[in-house]
Amino acid sequence: MNEVKDTQATSSQKMLFTMGGIGIFCALLIVLTYEGTLPRVLRLKAEALEKAILNVVPGTKQTVAYSLVDGNLVQGDQESELIYAGYDDAGRLVGIAIQGEGQGYADKIKVLYGYSPEKQTVIGFQVLETKETPGLGDKIAKDENFLNNFQALDVSLNSDQSGLANEVVTVKFGNKKNPWEVDGITGATISSRAVGSIIDESASRWAPIIQGQLEQLQNQASNE
């Protein structure tokens, strides 16, 4: 590097102006890009969620978001925990898509699963976000045997409607005997156990709320 002779020392004012000028220019660029891409980003995210809901609650034609406010389900986005009720063509409630999350092996795992209030079972499952080890832990999102667990996973309520009758547990691969057990994945023990406990935790919280306010959810479509 050829040394520039510092004969006329740069005044701090000039440095300040240059940095400030570049800063303002850069800020402008960032704001423009943000504003320009925001509508599309939001649309893509909404589309991805919509697709996930369709996947976990098969047969859905129309979805309505509900949020939990003071223990009551209120229609609309209240910036709190959301669940999505899916209705078919005739306006009948098919199932409810619920988000759950919990600690996996590498980081938090976020999942979306479909709950059928009629059958009291989990009817669909999809991993929304995972940073599990590629090739091992991330099998929870792809392994077909594992995903088949969630087509009819029993999450019926106990007699006093306060929680689940049977805890959802992940068992060793091939050892599933009861409808509330999840067949694990060899090589992804921690991740598949995590999914079991995420569903257990989330379902034992939401299932009683949903069953208690089922009428409101079922009548929703006819109100519109």
Add this chain to the structure above:
Amino acid sequence: MNRNKEQGFFASLASNPSTNEFVKGLWKDNPVYVQVLGMCPVLAVSNTAENALAMGLATTFVLLMSNILVSLLRKVIPKQVRIASYILIIATFVTMTDYAIQAISVELHNSLGAFISLIVVNCLILSRAEAFASKNGIGKSILDALGMGFGFVFALFCLGAVREVLGSGSLFNIHLFPEGFQPWVVMILPAGGFFTLALWLLFFNLLKRRKTT
């Protein structure tokens, strides 16, 4: 600028001063295989060919834009605050790229994850700004950025393709092997990145040695 005497493959192109700025990044001064710069994204996101390409192109875009701006402002920026200015400029373009990738595909954005923001500290970009764009005109800087950028894309793609073929048995998600193929899981893990990089470095050094002897 030191322009070494060229030998071999790109010799005719490289002897022309205007095309040399472009070609040197592709081959002779390849940022990954010769300069060994920017190893963090190279190892981290080259687990599939698609990720590698996306990461390479994102870096190329940032490199190109920051080289242009640094070259334009090279007489305005005082020497004492040049690094801070370069970082500011690079960070801006990285943020813009981040939003753009999010708008292109949420899935792609998820798989590249934190490594998009980490382009800011990719030493390849800062080194081109400091060593080249701040001393050369805009035309040369664009050529330099494109050459280095495509050299980076090429290197990342070589890594990503090998790792995806061996680690997942596919290329661009198209399956290549018959049913019975058992993927080498280690190739998509970080260790596989090191193995593959080592083999490519070995290959390029052998080529170089053969040319000089």
